[in-house]
Amino acid sequence: MTAPAPLFDRLALIGIGLIGSSLARAARDYGLAREIVCSSRNAATRAKAMELGIVEAAFADPIDAARGADLIVLCTPVGTFGDLARSIAPHLKPGAIVSDVGSVKEAVIRDVAPHLPEGVHLVPAHPIAGTEFSGPEAGFATLFQGRWTILTPAVGTPDEVVERVAELWRRCGSNVERMDPAHHDRVLAITSHLPHLIAYTIVGTASDLEEDTKSEVIKFSAGGFRDFTRIAASDPVMWRDIFLTNREAVLEILQRFTEDLTALQRAIRKGEGEALHDHFTKTRAIRRGIIDARQA
Numbered sequence: 160m161t162a163p164a165p166l167f168d169r170l171a172l173i174g175i176g177l178i179g180s181s182l183a184r185a186a187r188d189y190g191l192a193r194e195i196v197c198s199s200r201n202a203a204t205r206a207k208a209m210e211l212g213i214v215e216a217a218f219a220d221p222i223d224a225a226r227g228a229d230l231i232v233l234c235t236p237v238g239t240f241g242d243l244a245r246s247i248a249p250h251l252k253p254g255a256i257v258s259d260v261g262s263v264k265e266a267v268i269r270d271v272a273p274h275l276p277e278g279v280h281l282v283p284a285h286p287i288a289g290t291e292f293s294g295p296e297a298g299f300a301t302l303f304q305g306r307w308t309i310l311t312p313a314v315g316t317p318d319e320v321v322e323r324v325a326e327l328w329r330r331c332g333s334n335v336e337r338m339d340p341a342h343h344d345r346v347l348a349i350t351s352h353l354p355h356l357i358a359y360t361i362v363g364t365a366s367d368l369e370e371d372t373k374s375e376v377i378k379f380s381a382g383g384f385r386d387f388t389r390i391a392a393s394d395p396v397m398w399r400d401i402f403l404t405n406r407e408a409v410l411e412i413l414q415r416f417t418e419d420l421t422a423l424q425r426a427i428r429k430g431e432g433e434a435l436h437d438h439f440t441k442t443r444a445i446r447r448g449i450i451d452a453r454q455a
């Protein structure tokens with residue numbers, strides 16, 4: 160059987176960390192683009208991307224990567240997208256598609272769309288896949304296999320344009336779903352952003368404990384704490400930008416979480432075993448659902 164034709168002539172990845180380099184690997188291994196290039200502000204990152212053989216060229220200036228590309232994917236922290244879009248916009252070829260992998264969608268559209276010239280399409284994307292590691296060496300081609308990628312194109316974006324981006328992610332092994340950007344941000348606030356905030360809080364609380372207790376926290380971490388430390392080891396710049404750009408949705412869900420936490424606190428204080436048991440039984444069912452959906 161012959162392999163399907165590449166979807167793009169030139170794929171430009173702006174930023175080549177965990178997600179950018181995973182996409183580069185998948186694009187190379189599955190023949191998704193005839194040419195794959197990247198940009199990074201950092202000489203060591205550019206040298207590493209070339210040494211890994213995942214791009215044909217690595218530029219210091221994103222303009223040089225974006226020039227002539229038919230798909231440009233922003234793979235840096237979301238707080239950088241506005242400035243990047245402003246600088247590459249005048250150099251984009253007509254008909255080019257600009258996409259991204261950012262974890263927040265409304266703010267990305269707000270920051271990127273106004274800069275793009277007529278005839279250039281924006282198809283925002285968020286692959287729900289990742290690890291706590293960063294940089295080009297952390298990536299792997301199968302990262303997106305069996306995971307969801309959410310697309311949040313504006314109403315009126317031509318279907319064939321959205322479909323080309325959807326097909327890119329499908330060929331990376333992803334399941335693709337379209338969503339309204341505000342809805343995406345609310346869903347991710349509970350499934351991803353709040354869990355990270357809780358992990359950062361718990362690990363922060365532990366690291367403020369007295370020295371002798373702290374060493375025991377590490378020694379006996381398998382009791383549950385260890386799982387939070389993995390999440391709390393995620394990139395600080397990326398997560399700072401996520402909380403600043405998805406502020407409203409995170410604050411709303413945090414308010415509900417705080418109320419629920421207070422209810423559990425009261426149940427413990429009042430010795431209401433049945434209430435605690437009912438709550439923990441309900442949460443177990445969610446875990447079963449995740450296993451059944453093969454997202455465990």
Ligand code: NAP
Nearest residue numbers: 174175176177178200201204235236237261262289293294
């Ligand atoms: P990463 O491994 O830390 O890579 C980030 C990349 O962005 C690096 O190439 C870095 O370049 C560059 N960068 C950082 N700050 C920059 C700045 N101020 N200006 C220009 N370039 C900058 O991060 P990642 O995990 O791939 O995340 C990239 C994007 O994917 C983020 O928007 C994140 O929200 C999204 N995302 C992440 C995950 C995840 O689990 N990690 C999952 C889904 C989506 P240098 O080498 O120059 O530092």
